[in-house]
Amino acid sequence: MIYFTAILHICAVLICISFLAYVFRTDLVEILPVFTCVLTLVLYALAAVRRLSWIDGVTAAAVAAVGLWLAGRDKETRRDYIGRCRYNMTRPSFITAVFILAAVAVCTSSKVVTWWDDINFWAADVKSLYYLNGFAGKYANVAPEFGDYPPAAQLVKWWFLHLDPGVYREGLAFVGYYTMNLVFLFPLLRRIKDGNVPVMFFTAAALWWFPSIAEVYGYSGFCADLTMACVYGGLLFAIVDREAGSGFFYYGRIALYLSVLVLIKSTGFLWAFLGLVFLALYRRGEPYRPKLFTALCPVVTGGSWMLLCLLRHRIARTTSTAVKYLTTDEYSLSGYKNEFAGAFIKAFVSSPLHKEKGPAVDLTPLGLYICIAFIIVLLIALKVLDKRSGKIILGFSLISGALFYAIIFVAHITIFATETQYLEASGMISSIERYGAPFTVGTLFFLFCIWVNDGEAVLAGARMPAFVRRYGVYLSFVLFVVLTAGYRTGYDGLIGYRHDAERALSERASMLGEEEEKFLDVLQELETDGGIAADQGSRILYIRKGGEPRWVNNSYLSCEASPVSVVYRSIALEDAPADWMAQEIRDSHAFYLYVEESAAQDPDIVNAVFGDMTQGGEFAGGVLYRIADDGNHMQLTPVS
Numbered sequence: 001m002i003y004f005t006a007i008l009h010i011c012a013v014l015i016c017i018s019f020l021a022y023v024f025r026t027d028l029v030e031i032l033p034v035f036t037c038v039l040t041l042v043l044y045a046l047a048a049v050r051r052l053s054w055i056d057g058v059t060a061a062a063v064a065a066v067g068l069w070l071a072g073r074d075k076e077t078r079r080d081y082i083g084r085c086r087y088n089m090t091r092p093s094f095i096t097a098v099f100i101l102a103a104v105a106v107c108t109s110s111k112v113v114t115w116w117d118d119i120n121f122w123a124a125d126v127k128s129l130y131y132l133n134g135f136a137g138k139y140a141n142v143a144p145e146f147g148d149y150p151p152a153a154q155l156v157k158w159w160f161l162h163l164d165p166g167v168y169r170e171g172l173a174f175v176g177y178y179t180m181n182l183v184f185l186f187p188l189l190r191r192i193k194d195g196n197v198p199v200m201f202f203t204a205a206a207l208w209w210f211p212s213i214a215e216v217y218g219y220s221g222f223c224a225d226l227t228m229a230c231v232y233g234g235l236l237f238a239i240v241d242r243e244a245g246s247g248f249f250y251y252g253r254i255a256l257y258l259s260v261l262v263l264i265k266s267t268g269f270l271w272a273f274l275g276l277v278f279l280a281l282y283r284r285g286e287p288y289r290p291k292l293f294t295a296l297c298p299v300v301t302g303g304s305w306m307l308l309c310l311l312r313h314r315i316a317r318t319t320s321t322a323v324k325y326l327t328t329d330e331y332s333l334s335g336y337k338n339e340f341a342g343a344f345i346k347a348f349v350s351s352p353l354h355k356e357k358g359p360a361v362d363l364t365p366l367g368l369y370i371c372i373a374f375i376i377v378l379l380i381a382l383k384v385l386d387k388r389s390g391k392i393i394l395g396f397s398l399i400s401g402a403l404f405y406a407i408i409f410v411a412h413i414t415i416f417a418t419e420t421q422y423l424e425a426s427g428m429i430s431s432i433e434r435y436g437a438p439f440t441v442g443t444l445f446f447l448f449c450i451w452v453n454d455g456e457a458v459l460a461g462a463r464m465p466a467f468v469r470r471y472g473v474y475l476s477f478v479l480f481v482v483l484t485a486g487y488r489t490g491y492d493g494l495i496g497y498r499h500d501a502e503r504a505l506s507e508r509a510s511m512l513g514e515e516e517e518k519f520l521d522v523l524q525e526l527e528t529d530g531g532i533a534a535d536q537g538s539r540i541l542y543i544r545k546g547g548e549p550r551w552v553n554n555s556y557l558s559c560e561a562s563p564v565s566v567v568y569r570s571i572a573l574e575d576a577p578a579d580w581m582a583q584e585i586r587d588s589h590a591f592y593l594y595v596e597e598s599a600a601q602d603p604d605i606v607n608a609v610f611g612d613m614t615q616g617g618e619f620a621g622g623v624l625y626r627i628a629d630d631g632n633h634m635q636l637t638p639v640s
Helices: 003-024 028-048 052-071 075-089 092-110 116-132 152-161 170-183 195-212 224-240 247-261 270-284 288-313 316-329 337-350 363-380 387-412 425-435 437-460 466-484 487-494 496-510 514-529 551-561 580-585 603-610
Strands: 539-543 566-569 592-595 624-629 636-639
Touching: 003 028, 003 052, 028 052, 028 092, 028 152, 028 170, 028 288, 028 636, 052 092, 052 152, 052 580, 092 170, 092 195, 116 152, 116 551, 152 170, 152 224, 152 636, 170 195, 170 496, 224 247, 224 437, 247 270, 247 288, 247 551, 270 288, 270 387, 270 592, 337 363, 337 387, 337 425, 363 387, 363 425, 363 437, 363 514, 387 425, 425 437, 437 466, 487 496, 496 539, 514 551, 514 566, 514 624, 551 566, 566 580, 580 603, 580 624, 580 636, 603 624
Parallel strands: 539 566, 539 592
Antiparallel strands: 592 624, 624 636
16 A cells, blocks of 8 residues: 555656746756645645645646646647656756655664653654544644644655555655655756766755754754755745746745644744845835735744644643743743853854764854854955945844844743753754754755855856866865765764664663553554544543642653544642542533542542442543543543
8 A cells, every 4th residue: 555655746846846946947956845835734734624634735736737737738849848758857866856865764763752852742742643543633633832833744644644644654754754845945956967876965965964063953854954954055045036937927936835834833923024124124125015925924824823723722831831921021031141141152152063072073053143244245255246235144143143143042041941952052052953954954055055055156167177166166075065064964864864763762661660551552553443443542631649740751652642632640639629620620621531540559549539420330541431521520431
């Protein structure tokens, strides 16, 4: 089944991007990110109505539409279309792109989830999408504390996961994650010429290692900030690139990038806003109507997600905290703000962005900030950028970078005020490199796109060997990556992770104790017997013994239990009156109740709390109960 589904969708992608490249007269590497945006938005619409599986029908319809369009053309048009498709698919840029994707897919398809943030949300949420065929219902999202995290990258992971509809395979989610990141970097490849294999190979390798210059988390987990960086960098280049396609394509591509950017992470709207500011500055004096339309697109997509979160009660802890900071006096600035400031300054000035010691240059955040400014000045000096464009890009890059670094610092003395791991520079640099990735990785990518696109003219007239004149723009990109990348990070993300895969799975298993294993067994039995399977995703209130708030175990258990949503309470039942417990259950908005056996060992206490609510015998721990509540009286009925 996996082979048929995969072949169907791969063929459909090739047909669709070939058609779009023909219509807009541009390269396949330029169309791939545009197609990815369209695919993401289609999946978003289907997920909202719990019909993600309909993408197979949508795919078939799109292929049929291209076939009907081609059948309705005259013979000359069909000949031109086929010739153009053959030309596009044999271009070195597209061959290099296919090579990268194939190599990354083969190498990373065995990866398993190990990163804490993935366990907490990204892995659990995409697993829910896979089994629920869309977004969970009201109060049923599997990670209640991260409910409003946007779904764009999750949907692309789902698209790869559904290529194997019979088995949930974490490795396919990683393939989807890396594919989405790389696709938005592909415009950098469009100037590759003549099929020079060494140049193609080293450029492909440099593209994989490129983000490791300033970001490491994307190589071990589903870091949304890196995805945002790739889209943001592509957006900036799309704004300066008027060569590819028509005017409709120009503004349409920008609108799609913006629409997807706000659906990658909650902070995406900040980078979308900066992109719109750059568009207004760079295209000042041009008609305002297409720019207005472009600006409205992310408002529609981002607003629709906020509305969906409101209707389905998907609220993140950080969002709630931020709102309280802005609207109440419940919170104040951290008492450690001076310590946070000291750690931030030390990390910004002297801590390398990637972890391991590099063979050449280990850039600090300040060093990379200066490096970005130097590259822009160099592009102006070499006349790759004219003075007007260069001044706009230089000013925008420096101000946007300084602004976002300031935002990162403010976040640490407000929203992240209790996270004391950031009081040391060693912890703070991790935060700076991760949350600053859209600026660092995105801006670097943007500048290299300008260099690759327009630097050839500079090298063509230079006195240097013909090979350097012809391929110098890519040789310089490769050299920059060689000098500054985190080699170990890139290697571990691609291949080295295999050495630790078994250990990682063992560590994940060790985070679940006997009580958690019993709970998972109960869920498994119910799915087998058809008990809760028809209502997957419904919320379960899981009560632990008072005084044992095992929040780390909770996250691992939630990931394993997905798509079932689990919320946790640590309660001392001997101090819990029946009416208080009934209200606690109501406040949890749960459909089911589960109490650990260790918390329900004393039958007198348990029956005093749950006895009047329980149907069909005495209440017992280790049993799942369905909750029926009319607002006045609550009934608990054992599911099995």
